[in-house]
Amino acid sequence: MSARLRARARRREHDYTLDDLRPFLVKPEQERLKSLEHKLETPEALAEAIGEVLPQAAVASQKRGEELSSAMQPLMLSSIHETVRKNPELFADAIFPSIGPAVRKAARAALEGLLQRVDDMVQQTMTLESLRWRIEAARTGRPFVEVVMLHNLAYRVEHVFLVHRESGLVLQHVAAENVAAEDPDQVSAMLAAIDDFARDAFREEKEAGLSRFCVGGLTGVVEHGPRAMLVAIVRGVATKDVEASLAETLEQIHRTYAAPLEQFKGDVATFEPTRDALVGCMREERIQKPKSRRRGTLALAAIAVLALVGAGIGWKVVHDRNARFDAYLEALGEEPGLTVTRTGRDGGRRFVEGLGDPLAQDPAALLAPHGLRASDVELRFKPVYSLDPPLTERRAFQVLRPPPDVSLRLAGGTLVAAGVAERAWIDRARLLATSLPGVTALDDTRLFEAEAITSARAAAATLEGLQISFPPGSASPLLAERARLDAAARAVQALLDAAPRGGLSARIEIVGHADATGTPEKYQHLSEERASSVAAELDARGVASDRLSVRGVGEADLAARKVTFHVRLSPASEGS
Template sequence: MSDSRLGVADAAGSAADRAALEQVRGLLLGEDRARLIALQQRLEDPERPVAELAGALSDAVRLRAEDERFIAALQRPVDQCIQHSVERNPQGLADALFPVMGPAIRRAISEALKGIVQSINQAVEHSISVKGLRWRIEAWRSGTSFAEVVLKNTLLYRVDAAYLIHNDTGLLIEHALAETQTTLKDEDAMSAMLTAIQDFIQDSFTGANEGLESVEIGGRSLWVLRGPKATLACVITGMPPRSLREQLADTLRDLHLSYRKQFEAFDGDKSPFAGVEPLLQDCLTLAYRESSEDKARVSWLPWLLVGLLLVSGLGWLGWTQYLWDQRLDAARSRLEQAPGLVVVNWRPSGGRRVLLLADPLAESPAVVMADAEVAAWLDLQTRPYLSADAPILLQRLRQQLAPPATVTLNLSGAVLHVDGQAPEAWIQGLSALQVLPLGVDRMDLSALNREATDLLARVQAAIDPPTGVELTLDAAVLSLTGVASWDWINGLAESVAELPGLVGCDNQRLVVAELRQAEAIVQDLNGMLFAFGESNKLLPDAGPRLDQAAAQISELLALQQTVPFGLEIDVIGFSDQTGTERWRAWLRERRAEQVIRQLGERGVPTAILHPLPGPGFEPSDDLAAVAEQAQLRVQLQPVPLPPCWVR
């Protein structure tokens, strides 16, 4: 119990001690302790410094805007931000720059085109005129270019260069040169010399506010326009008007309004004046002299253009009317030539009405003209009539007679020619006509034949073709193909001569049976060889081959009794290369004669056998055995087939 009381007493004493300690701290530290607590809370809160920095950032940027180190520090982050923005959304940057870039691009293109057009006009006008020839002679004599002579004679003035010079320091701020200017190069020397001259004038003459305004330097003028902070100096070629000085003064005034602070703070650094050069470029103007010829041309040029337009318009109207009249004439010509149409009245009093006589079978006038626009423009009026033109008569005859597709009708004057094949009933009906059609005085039916089916049957019965021969009829012409004997082919003409309705016969595709047999025998005989030993002695095995050759030649002679083909047999002798050339030639001839003699002994007429020495060249050693032979060569003369159609 005593221990618990002792613990409560100790706790009460500690609380009293802490309270006393806090009271002592308050007396000793006072307000500093409160500030330390506030500082600790500020450090421990991460959002509070960010909010304070955001409130002071705009003021800090405004105060350090002119500091080059601040600008350099911001340059890289800004570049990266812009690059990132372009990569992420290029369209947004393009939309933002569009109001600025569009007018600038249009202005640049317009100025460039105007300059090009003006230069071309100047070159053309002065190249093909008398004045241009004089200037070319002057350029040749003076040794200068033609362009320089033209410029000297036509240029009123041209601003070659513009310099903006700081008054207090005499330093060159910016300059601009014309594109054709190549002689004004040392800009700093120009500004220094101009400043020295200005100082000299102000120091040497009274009126300190009055300075140098212009200087004549050869063919050029130097205009000096002095402002409160800067001076604009322009190098000018030619005779500039007074209005140009006012224009330059306006430019200098705009420069002072736009760059007043930069002029006051200028210490040689040109970076604040990055936008000055375009304004100086606007000062580089030029103007050409207007000659009396140009003034005179201005007076009549519009009238010339009006006259040319008027003549062109009249010419176009005349050409258009000419083409239209040509189309009308072509349409009328087609109507007059078309069968079944008669032009009675063509556009009386130059109007559109056209009166025609038209057969019911004639083609439509609009189709005949082959020009839909002309046909629609004309007022076509037709009256019916029956035409006697041959094409219309033939159409009418086809309608009346209704011939089959195998029959053709032709008119020769008033004679109707009927050709082809037709059924027997139609031919009988045509022959029985009592009244001839209109426009026909006589009919010619000599070329009209019965249909092929009937005619073919009569032909087969008349000629009795052997097996293997085919007959075809084409327009009443008989064609034969196959293999037949010579006697049947020879008697064909007599068999078909009296067949009615047949107009021709073609047997050229027939093959003679005897001739085919003879050609097979000739194929066996050709190249048949007979071997020899020494000199012109036949070897024993040549006997059977000679017997075979004699039997086949006898068959050919028997066939020749039927078919008059010409039979010729050459016997060719060969030799090896032994002996002299004369000996070899004699040996070849003897061997051929030996074969002929042997065939003659076997019943072959020697009149159809002809010895023929072999070729003059000798075979090689490996073909020596072949050289000791004789060979047969059989020829049949072609036999023409007898005609099968004789009328």
């Protein structure tokens, strides 16, 4: 029996079906199928299974193309849409800190270009226009800076407030320079109140708020965040840049201060570091003005006016300098000892030619009093002797060097010397005076010798020391008195010689005395006779008797049989 037959015989013997055998043959496979079936039919298991492979599936799908994302897109969109509809605040809060940066990145490039243009414009407009603005400032009484700003600035942020949204309290405030700041707490609270008021009054939904308000030239720009708001007060027309910077700053503050903002009770110190961020919002933008024809005309007019003013000033400067020079020349002409022969310009520099006495005023010294500098005028003076009387006088002083008691003056060519000097000086002066240029004669009639005065005084003293004795009752001197009479004659002669040379006049009295013998008439007569007798003796000795006077004093001097001398010296002008 073959093997196949043997097998068939065995099967029949036990009568097993295929199903009986299947567990033995495919049990593991069956279990895996069951497990798969369970996974596919039970949602929880299916979710778990898909969850395990979903990330890889998504990655694999992405590698193949856009199929998966295209498929998912409607689902995602409707899901987001539903979320936003149901809970807009949650969504807004979630994306608030991140949406701004993306938007602004694109705007920044454009802004940088604009800033560059603004810089250029500022350089150009600060020339002629500034003059116009100064006039405008003076006319309107506004500060110049404000006028410049009005013309130059499209806008400027003057205040930035960081305000706690719920309480309206100011967390931080910065203000531009030179801008008066009212109580920021009050301003901010009032803004919050107005914000509330506007919302209540117009029943606007909660998320909306006051975003922009205008008062005169000021605009308030308000940026609202979930916990805080930023308010910028802007002078001029605020651009979107302001809003963008506020939004960016507010987002950043919300990111950095999330917890302090949420738990804020009133401790504002926590927010001190936000100052820098707020300062970053203090922007300004300048106006770029088109160049107009009118402006060109204005510029030309301004240049013309400036040229005229310049010419006027130039003319005035030249005119003034000419006037000063003329005055200087006139002064030179009036100055003794200086003669101007020629004036003119030499290589653009003025010159003055002339003759000058070395004793005259220095022409250079007269420049400064006339407002001229030494460098303005070249002086060419040749030295000469001047016959101008003041110069002649000056020269006489220089040459003669008179002693302090002597005066010198010139009167029509005659040098008049007066006073008292030593004989030697007088002799020298007499010799030199007429040799001086401009001096034709010396008048020395009032020039006296110091030595003569001394001699006259000595002679007078000698004379007064002499007395001539007489015998009793006689008018003839004793013979022994002859020597004294000789001495008296010499003294009188010396006195009369010296006195005029010393500018003095001398009066000599011969006084006769008698003793008390006989009657008073007799004494008197005898005394007079005695004086006359001495006068005759002197006359006999060659003394001019007209210069003597005779007097008898009777018995005034008792027991005096004598004659004495009395001399009076006085300045010649007082004399006879």
